[in-house]
Amino acid sequence: MKHHLRRIIGNAFLCHEAFITVLAQIESCLNSRPITPLSSDPNDMQVLTPGHFLIGRPLNALPDHDYTGIPENRLKLWERIQRCTQHFWQRWHREYLSGLQKRYKWSKFTANLVVGSIVLLQEDSVPVLKWPMGRVLEVHPDDGGVVRVASIRLPSGNITRRAVSKICVLPVEVNSEQLPSTAQSSDAIRSSTGSSGDSGNHIDAEESRNMC
Incomplete structure (x- = not known):
C-alpha cells in the first residue's frame, strides 16, 4: 500500500486536509475488499468485507468523473484528490486480483x-469501491478434466462465460454446507437479541431485590 501511495502522490503539494482526505479514501478502498460469502443462498450475492466490522455494512462511493487522463494543472483541489484516489484504486485493485489468482507450475495440482461459489471478475476501468462478482453456475472442463471456462451468473441475472484466468476466488473459501442461509442468519440474530434482553431483565430484577 505504501508503495502505491508514494507512486500516486509523488512530489504533489497537498495541504493537511487534502492529504487526510486522500488517506481516508484509500482506507475505504482497502476496507471494501470481499472476504467470504455471507450465506449459502444461491440468489444472495452479499459478501463479508472489513467494512462490516467497522460500520456494519459494505462501503460505497458516489460515482464521479474519471480524472486519471486529465493533466493535474487543469484540476481543482477536490478533483486532484479524486485523481489520486482513482490512480491508487487502479493500481491496487489490479494487483490485489492478481494476488488472488494462484499460478503454479505444472508439477503442482490446482x-x-x-x-455455487462466489468469484470476483477481472474487468477494466472499474469504478472506485466496485467489485464485479458473480456466482459460478456451471463449469466447462477440457479433455483432461481441468476447468478452463465457467458460466457465471451476474447480480443482474445475466449469464456470461469467462475464462478461468479472468476469475478470482475469494480469499477465504468456506464450504457451502457450513454457511447459514439468509433466514437462519436473521433467526440467529433475533434469538441472540432476545436472549440478551432476557438476561438484562434478569440482572435488573436481581439488582432491585438486593437494593430492597
Whole structure:
C-alpha cells in the first residue's frame, strides 16, 4: 500500500486536509475488499468485507468523473484528490486480483472451480469501491478434466462465460454446507437479541431485590 501511495502522490503539494482526505479514501478502498460469502443462498450475492466490522455494512462511493487522463494543472483541489484516489484504486485493485489468482507450475495440482461459489471478475476501468462478482453456475472442463471456462451468473441475472484466468476466488473459501442461509442468519440474530434482553431483565430484577 505504501508503495502505491508514494507512486500516486509523488512530489504533489497537498495541504493537511487534502492529504487526510486522500488517506481516508484509500482506507475505504482497502476496507471494501470481499472476504467470504455471507450465506449459502444461491440468489444472495452479499459478501463479508472489513467494512462490516467497522460500520456494519459494505462501503460505497458516489460515482464521479474519471480524472486519471486529465493533466493535474487543469484540476481543482477536490478533483486532484479524486485523481489520486482513482490512480491508487487502479493500481491496487489490479494487483490485489492478481494476488488472488494462484499460478503454479505444472508439477503442482490446482483445485478446480466449484459450482455455487462466489468469484470476483477481472474487468477494466472499474469504478472506485466496485467489485464485479458473480456466482459460478456451471463449469466447462477440457479433455483432461481441468476447468478452463465457467458460466457465471451476474447480480443482474445475466449469464456470461469467462475464462478461468479472468476469475478470482475469494480469499477465504468456506464450504457451502457450513454457511447459514439468509433466514437462519436473521433467526440467529433475533434469538441472540432476545436472549440478551432476557438476561438484562434478569440482572435488573436481581439488582432491585438486593437494593430492597
